[in-house]
Amino acid sequence: xxxxxxxxxxxxxxxxxxxxxxxxxxxxxxxxxxxxxxxLARGAFSWELEHFDFGQFQLTELVCDPLEISHTxxxxxDGGSSSYYxxxxxxxxxxxxxxGRNSSLGPGDYTIxxxxxxxxxxxxxxxxxxxxxxxxxxxxxxxxxxxxxxxxRFHGNSGINAIFVNFIDTLLRERHAINKKHFNMLxxxxxxxxxxxxxxxxxxxxxxxxxxxxxxxxxxxQNYIEGNISNPALSPKLIADAFNITDRYLHYxxxxxxxxxxxxxxxxxxxxxxxxxxxxxLSGRTISEICYxxxxxxxxxxSRKFKQHFGVSPRSFRNSLTLDxxx
Numbered sequence: 001x002x003x004x005x006x007x008x009x010x011x012x013x014x015x016x017x018x019x020x021x022x023x024x025x026x027x028x029x030x031x032x033x034x035x036x037x038x039x040l041a042r043g044a045f046s047w048e049l050e051h052f053d054f055g056q057f058q059l060t061e062l063v064c065d066p067l068e069i070s071h072t073x074x075x076x077x078d079g080g081s082s083s084y085y086x087x088x089x090x091x092x093x094x095x096x097x098x099x100g101r102n103s104s105l106g107p108g109d110y111t112i113x114x115x116x117x118x119x120x121x122x123x124x125x126x127x128x129x130x131x132x133x134x135x136x137x138x139x140x141x142x143x144x145x146x147x148x149x150x151x152x153r154f155h156g157n158s159g160i161n162a163i164f165v166n167f168i169d170t171l172l173r174e175r176h177a178i179n180k181k182h183f184n185m186l187x188x189x190x191x192x193x194x195x196x197x198x199x200x201x202x203x204x205x206x207x208x209x210x211x212x213x214x215x216x217x218x219x220x221x222q223n224y225i226e227g228n229i230s231n232p233a234l235s236p237k238l239i240a241d242a243f244n245i246t247d248r249y250l251h252y253x254x255x256x257x258x259x260x261x262x263x264x265x266x267x268x269x270x271x272x273x274x275x276x277x278x279x280x281x282l283s284g285r286t287i288s289e290i291c292y293x294x295x296x297x298x299x300x301x302x303s304r305k306f307k308q309h310f311g312v313s314p315r316s317f318r319n320s321l322t323l324d325x326x327x
Contacts, residue, residue: 036072038070049062054186056138057133058133059130061130068123072118085134086134088131093123094124095120098120099148100257108157110161112194119151142191167193221243229269274310276290287299
């Protein structure tokens with residue numbers, strides 16, 4: 001595997017040897033996708049990437065060593081247009097997590113994530129994948145009638161799913177022969193294939209059995225939680241009262257996320273705290289100040305929750321980032 005090809009251009013070997021992963025992180029992860037990456041293996045990080053622009057949508061082909069990618073609230077606050085990302089696994093395996101769902105992808109599988117919300121993608125082995133980037137506004141109106149497909153696994157080995165996978169493969173192979181005047185038509189075809197794929201999948205098998213109205217209601221409740229996450233009194237009862245629904249119905253709406261309402265609130269608070277601990281501009285704030293700012297009222301309880309969720313204490317997490325900045 002070559003170490004670092006970006007947009008079809010070779011990168012100087014000296015730069016790769018000195019900071020191949022740093023270049024990958026700063027110039028690709030941050031600039032292109034607003035994500036944070038962490039290599040999972042020691043030694044040099046090998047990667048190869050090509051990016052193709054088809055006007056309203058983009059295709060990125062990535063080959064890389066084991067890696068974990070996180071899209072956090074800090075990344076979301078950095079700005080930029082909202083997008084849907086369809087990730088198609090071509091080789092290796094990965095786990096994609098968003099909105100309480102976890103899907104394991106093998107070769108030929110694909111899923112979709114929404115950049116308006118945090119997500120994680122973990123590759124425990126070298127992988128090859130294609131990332132299809134679509135503007136949120138252009139697809140959202142049609143997606144809301146297909147249930148909530150984020151982080152669900154779609155098998156690309158038969159039916160409309162196989163047609164979609166083959167279509168993407170053909171786009172990659174014929175990219176240099178495609179005239180720009182056909183880009184809008186191609187965007188329409190990509191959107192049609194995706195919607196057909198989502199409509200043909202029985203989402204009930206993944207625990208998703210909600211009407212469009214309920215999906216929209218869940219989205220409004222999740223936005224309410226995000227807007228009130230710093231309130232220590234935020235609770236299922238407070239949320240249910242705000243929307244004039246029962247606690248039981250609120251828990252029913254959250255079934256599709258794979259999490260309880262309380263766990264959803266904890267996870268969002270922990271992610272906000274992690275984002276602030278990662279922010280060099282907030283290094284003057286204590287860990288206790290940060291956890292209190294996001295709705296925790298006990299710093300020891302916060303530390304236990306943080307370690308349970310991220311596998312490391314808040315102090316160790318912050319110290320490791322400080323060492324990385326000075327290395």
